[in-house]
Amino acid sequence: MTEERQEMFLTEEEQKMLNGGFGPTVQKCMKVLVKLGEIYGAERMIKVKSAHSPGVSYRVAGDAGLHYVLDSSEDARFCIPCTLNTIGIDEKQWEEVGFDRDFAQNQLKLTAAYEKMGAIPCNTCTPYLSGFTPMLGQHVAWGESSAVAFVNSVLGARTNREGGPTALAAAVCGRVPEYGLHLDENRKATCHIDVQVEMKTDKDYAVLGYFVGGVVGQGVPVITGIERRPSMENFKTLGAAAASAGAVALYHVVGFTPEAPTYEAVVGKEIETVVFGQKEYDKICEKFSLTGPIDFVVIGCPHASILEIEAVAKLLDGKRVKTGFWVCTSRQVRELADRMGYVKVLEDAGVEIICDTCPVLCCTLDRGYKTIATNSGKMAHYAPGLWKLQPVLLTVENCVKVALEGKWEGEA
């Protein structure tokens, strides 16, 4: 016989939600949450302060997801702040960029349905750069694999990897089942990563992240051996790559992330140590290496911060790129970049600044590109399958060099 499922304790209000007392969508949502809770052995529901919804690109939701959300929006409203992840088009210039009209119409319908329920349409995978920053110990219901890794690891908030339907359910019901990373015992490290290379560049963090994701799967890695404090952008890159190669939702970096002041603080029992040395570094790079002509460069996966945009603008000031070149960011950050003069510098150099979307989640374009250079492990991971592009993973400086020369000839 299969294991008996424990019934969850529900409050009177939660029971009423489940029984349909708050309408059919609340009921449908509560059913999904209860089912999930029973599968993972949750004893009760826990209130969450915010939700961040993934699967809001029509490319990801498809018609099935679109109808699921449209149906929900008929009668349900969000009872907690719910931000929207990266969508499938740039809302303000989708025609100029060349996104398909039918796709764009469906995307706008999907976004409108979320907004009808009360969603905050920041349309970004980095809502934590737009003022939505969960705090240490706070329970939230977030999707977007890179954002999940960021809020758990760097901010110390608590979320499982929510999919589109459960982020929606959490936003409607204000709750999630209490299991997984909401509980102290599951936030302990399950694997030790001993970094033996010097961590200097954005690429180094992408490579480390990709390695970690492949090693630990859905475990919790604790990383030691990083000497200099990583920047916010370094953490963003690391988590995104780890959550692409694996299902990493939480990592600790001893001395630098809030739950890991010491190694002992996050290690309960004895765990396996895996070395990340030069050999391991080179093996990951081999997966994302090519030389010769490059026709597309992408910076901003996850969406670029203002400092990342500043760095690219400084490297390109007064120059002209020979490749397609996207800098992807949120509309909020773009506004700041415009005010600071970086948008003009980049556009004069031939760069397209793409908001609301990115190559991983947008409607694909037929521009004849075959190769891509990026500083993102996540972008490099998804590019071959989603866009049939052969990727090369480089530092931001080398990405710009490639854009100016139209080719990559390997490290000098």
Added chain:
Amino acid sequence: MSEKKILQGRCIVEGSAEGYALVTHDCISFMGTVNPKTGQIIERKHEIEGEFLKDRILVFPQSKGSTGGSYMLYDVVKNGVGPRGIINRAAESVVTIGAIVAELPMVDKINIDEIHTGDYIRLNATEGTVEITRE
């Protein structure tokens, strides 16, 4: 002569299904690993790159990657090109959520090394059992 065995796992989503197994030891992110319109595996260098999910019993260790994968699994199934059932070693939330809304029979806690591509599978997810028939 055909060989038969039964494995016992844990019910994730109730229901039953049967069909030929498609087995991989690589993890799957429905977003990025699968084309939702055709049900084909598109992730480069994935162990089952190029295979189609339609009507198979899909056997893999667990989900990875994008949380968009929940809707994408739902979409693949709704498009009629999805698997008939899922067998995992350890069900991770993204695929679990997708299977719940798609009402796709699913079990986990199965030693997937015991199943080979091409085995005929009778999946009774409600009871958590996987019956394997190998020609």
